[in-house]
Amino acid sequence: MLAAILTQVPTDELVIADDITLRDIAPGDVRVKIAHSGVCHSDLSAMNGTIPLQPPAVLGHEGAGVVLDVGPGVTHVAPGDHVIIAFSPPCGNCNYCVNRKQPNLCMAGFLTQPQFMQGDTVVRAMTNAGTFAEETIVPAMAAIKIDNDVPLDVAALVGCGVTTGVGAALNTAKVTPGSSVVVIGAGGVGVAAIQGAAIAGASEIVAVDLHEGKLDRAKAFGATHAVLPDDLPAAMAEITGGDGFDFALECIGLPSTMRQAFDITRRGGTACVVGVGRMEETFELSAFELFFAEKILVGSYYGGADVRSDFNRFLRLYKAGRLDLEGMISRRIKIDEVNDAMACMGDADIIRQVIDF
Ligand SMILES: NC(=O)c1ccc[n+]([C@@H]2O[C@H](COP(=O)([O-])OP(=O)(O)OC[C@H]3O[C@@H](n4cnc5c(N)ncnc54)[C@H](O)[C@@H]3O)[C@@H](O)[C@H]2O)c1
Numbered sequence: 549m550l551a552a553i554l555t556q557v558p559t560d561e562l563v564i565a566d567d568i569t570l571r572d573i574a575p576g577d578v579r580v581k582i583a584h585s586g587v588c589h590s591d592l593s594a595m596n597g598t599i600p601l602q603p604p605a606v607l608g609h610e611g612a613g614v615v616l617d618v619g620p621g622v623t624h625v626a627p628g629d630h631v632i633i634a635f636s637p638p639c640g641n642c643n644y645c646v647n648r649k650q651p652n653l654c655m656a657g658f659l660t661q662p663q664f665m666q667g668d669t670v671v672r673a674m675t676n677a678g679t680f681a682e683e684t685i686v687p688a689m690a691a692i693k694i695d696n697d698v699p700l701d702v703a704a705l706v707g708c709g710v711t712t713g714v715g716a717a718l719n720t721a722k723v724t725p726g727s728s729v730v731v732i733g734a735g736g737v738g739v740a741a742i743q744g745a746a747i748a749g750a751s752e753i754v755a756v757d758l759h760e761g762k763l764d765r766a767k768a769f770g771a772t773h774a775v776l777p778d779d780l781p782a783a784m785a786e787i788t789g790g791d792g793f794d795f796a797l798e799c800i801g802l803p804s805t806m807r808q809a810f811d812i813t814r815r816g817g818t819a820c821v822v823g824v825g826r827m828e829e830t831f832e833l834s835a836f837e838l839f840f841a842e843k844i845l846v847g848s849y850y851g852g853a854d855v856r857s858d859f860n861r862f863l864r865l866y867k868a869g870r871l872d873l874e875g876m877i878s879r880r881i882k883i884d885e886v887n888d889a890m891a892c893m894g895d896a897d898i899i900r901q902v903i904d905f
């Protein structure tokens with residue numbers, strides 16, 4: 549079958565292979581025919597080495613599709629069911645899943661067996677999902693059943709970008725009604741965070757991006773203000789009287805904007821880092837300022853979500869017209885155009901690109 553493979557790091561080009569096969573299905577496995585996969589900035593980050601991934605590997609971690617087959621012991625889904633693939637699935641049994649109630653931090657998904665082969669060579673998959681392929685095999689815990697009437701293209705976005713952004717606002721930052729929010733970076737994740745802040749009832753939601761085009765779009769998703777980085781100080785002065793925002797969400801992955809998110813958060817407010825930077829990059833805090841301003845600095849992994857309930861919670865918001873997922877799809881491509889999609893990821897008119905299989 550067709551799949552887009554990472555063959556070296558760093559690279560600008562994925563190899564589109566037509567000779568990828570799946571290993572046999574095993575107990576606890578679910579084989580899924582991928583209908584659509586979103587293209588997330590994290591896929592690009594695996595190509596440039598920001599996110600560590602050992603090649604060869606099938607990229608893609610934001611997908612939805614139809615169950616083709618289930619291994620022995622799988623009872624929660626059956627062939628024909630529609631599923632979203634969770635890129636960091638909860639095992640349901642570990643301390644994170646049960647006692648700490650932080651199933652997004654469960655590590656079990658990292659330990660699953662590779663599912664792809666190319667001849668005799670084992671090919672890994674990004675986050676063990678590998679949604680840039682016509683079919684994949686995932687552990688049962690990663691196949692989250694959804695209603696068959698939800699379009700699978702919007703469902704795919706819920707697999708990463710939507711859950712990450714909406715979840716960061718609702719679950720991690722815990723945006724409150726009437727609060728002021730700034731979202732730095734208005735790509736797919738940022739637009740989802742803006743929508744999450746709107747659902748939470750924020751009074752002011754400021755989108756910040758380098759592209760005017762992104763700013764116009766951000767307003768359509770609920771941003772009350774949208775500014776270029778240079779205009780942020782003036783917007784902050786006007787909206788917060790200079791105190792800073794109640795909540796700042798960094799949705800880019802740069803040390804400079806992570807530090808900026810901290811700086812533009814008010815005393816006692818919450819700065820939430822959603823973007824993923826390189827492991828060797830750092831940003832500094834003085835040993836005085838963290839205590840003195842009593843700011844909360846928090847990372848958000850997979851939107852702090854419990855995918856078992858949050859995927860369908862977000863889809864109910866979509867069905868109710870409270871979450872615009874169709875509007876996030878800026879461009880549709882075929883798998884053999886994925887390198888072109890990577891090249892125009894940051895463009896002014898791109899929120900999310902979706903691969904149609
Ligand atoms: N925490 C998680 O679990 C998680 C999950 C998915 C993605 N991510 C990360 O979230 C980040 C965003 O992902 P995405 O898919 O939305 O990316 P994207 O490329 O679609 O969006 C990034 C946006 O930031 C803007 N931008 C870039 N530099 C800027 C700057 N200096 N100032 C203002 N705006 C700037 C770009 O114009 C673009 O609109 C990435 O780092 C990605 O790896 C994290």
Ligand SMILES: [Zn+2]
Pocket residue numbers: 588589590591609610708709
């Ligand atoms: Zn992603």
Ligand SMILES: [Zn+2]
Pocket residue numbers: 638639640641642643644645646651654655656
């Ligand atoms: Zn677990």
